[in-house]
Amino acid sequence: MADWDYDYLIKLLALGDSGVGKTTFLHRYTDNKFNRKFTTTVGIDFREKRVVPQPTTAFFRDAMGFLLMFDLTNQQSFLNVRSWMSQLQANAYCDSPDIVLVGTKADLRHMKDVHSRQARNLADRYGIPYFETSAVTGVDVDQAVTTLLDLVMKRMEQSTYGGRVSEPNGSPVASNEVEEAPVRRRCC
Numbered sequence: 650m651a652d653w654d655y656d657y658l659i660k661l662l663a664l665g666d667s668g669v670g671k672t673t674f675l676h677r678y679t680d681n682k683f684n685r686k687f688t689t690t691v692g693i694d695f696r697e698k699r700v701v702p703q704p705t706t707a708f709f710r711d712a713m714g715f716l717l718m719f720d721l722t723n724q725q726s727f728l729n730v731r732s733w734m735s736q737l738q739a740n741a742y743c744d745s746p747d748i749v750l751v752g753t754k755a756d757l758r759h760m761k762d763v764h765s766r767q768a769r770n771l772a773d774r775y776g777i778p779y780f781e782t783s784a785v786t787g788v789d790v791d792q793a794v795t796t797l798l799d800l801v802m803k804r805m806e807q808s809t810y811g812g813r814v815s816e817p818n819g820s821p822v823a824s825n826e827v828e829e830a831p832v833r834r835r836c837c
């Protein structure tokens with residue numbers, strides 16, 4: 650990525666319960682692949698990292714957009730979205746950060762445990778977009794990320810960032826992985 654020519658480097662943070670499919674989702678987005686083996690290995694790696702106490706507000710501070718994720722086959726992971734949202738709001742770069750709510754594993758229809766309406770209602774209450782995605786089929790993975798990138802870029806273009814992000818105001822929290830999405834824009 651170092652020799653890429655880009656105008657913006659946008660850092661996104663995927664957060665949500667363990668096992669909702671964050672790594673797999675990001676892998677699908679970046680490489681357009683569903684890679685079960687790679688995902689399992691990384692998942693273990695990240696779980697190991699989490700038991701080591703370390704300040705993690707940097708993840709929130711540096712992220713410019715958030716993919717707030719839950720597993721459509723796991724009601725508890727959906728209920729926990731509220732708590733992830735509180736942590737995010739307490740630690741993000743500003744009071745109303747750019748967020749997209751993402752339901753994962755939409756391919757597992759027979760195991761669906763969260764009603765689409767439930768999730769849409771929650772997203773409406775937060776005033777954020779909602780997507781039901783699958784890393785297996787790829788459905789709406791790109792759309793979810795693109796929507797978030799558009800929100801972040803609009804904010805940047807309105808100079809809300811003023812060239813830098815503000816400092817966080819909360820305490821350290823557990824986080825997941827940060828993904829960097831380079832955005833190429835040619836000058837006119």
Ligand SMILES: Nc1nc2c(ncn2[C@@H]2O[C@H](COP(=O)(O)OP(=O)(O)OP(=O)(O)O)[C@@H](O)[C@H]2O)c(=O)[nH]1
Nearest residue numbers: 667668669670671672673688692695754783784785
């Ligand atoms: N059927 C199906 N399985 C998925 C999908 N996304 C992820 N999985 C599976 O769900 C499991 C967990 O996925 P991960 O990407 O490791 O989840 P994670 O949120 O990164 O987990 P942690 O690293 O523990 O935080 C893996 O077995 C994946 O293969 C999906 O869209 N459909």
